[in-house]
Amino acid sequence: MTEINRLIRYIDYFREPNLRCNHDAGGYPIESEALCEFRRVLADTGFLLVFNWRAWLEENEVYRNLDHDIDENLQYADVETLRKLMTCYVRGDRFTEGLFKHVVLKGHVAKILLRLEEIAREETTNP
Template sequence: MHKAFEEALRKAGPTDAAITADLAALPDAHWQRLFARMDGLTDADREVKWGGGGEVSPGVTQLPYPVYSDAIQEIRGLLPIAVHDWPKWIRDNPVFPEGAGLDERPVADAVRLATAYLRGERFSDGAIQQAIENGALNAIVDRLRKWTESEKLG
């Protein structure tokens, strides 16, 4: 029964064609802003500081949390996502975690990888930091750029 549920989830997720169609519907200005922000990142923008971790009242300690630069926050908001079973996808996909080989995969896998990190941040503070440090963020944006420059129709 568990395998049937997993198969149904996989089939319920968007196809490569559906994800690509969603990307094609985004205006050129969206892509220009994403690429400009990525191209303009400085080392300081990429540096992740951590807040929290201290006692906020007697016996109550706030958990540490990542503090991302405004530039990284904007890039996070510009990255496309796809609703899919990302925890299973990352277990079965060779491009996770650092995006190795992503440039030769369908652009939909860049969106799936972006989704894994963006959703992953909700459950594990620092997932975006991992993507910055291991090169996945660069690989995702590079693949999206390649698609917009040489594969996108229209």
């Protein structure tokens, strides 16, 4: 299974209409097992990049507003852009607790994975 396929198998999870990212344990939110597993797969596959993600967000302002509809931008995004955007979400969550959960619930992570699936399908069809 390719590295991309390891990620896109989570599409159904992130498209779940009643998606729960966490549960409470003793009054504290605990991230769901599936979300923890997805984060591990992101790391294991090397999908996340080491780069100046804050500077990239400054240059790509459309992705800075988490409530902005990114459908049109993702429609033509390449794999590098998708990797950078996902990295921004994961790294940004370290500094702004709940950021990753927010983009999951807004559907941004599902949209990134759907675009990855589309790219993988195109590469299979047109090697």
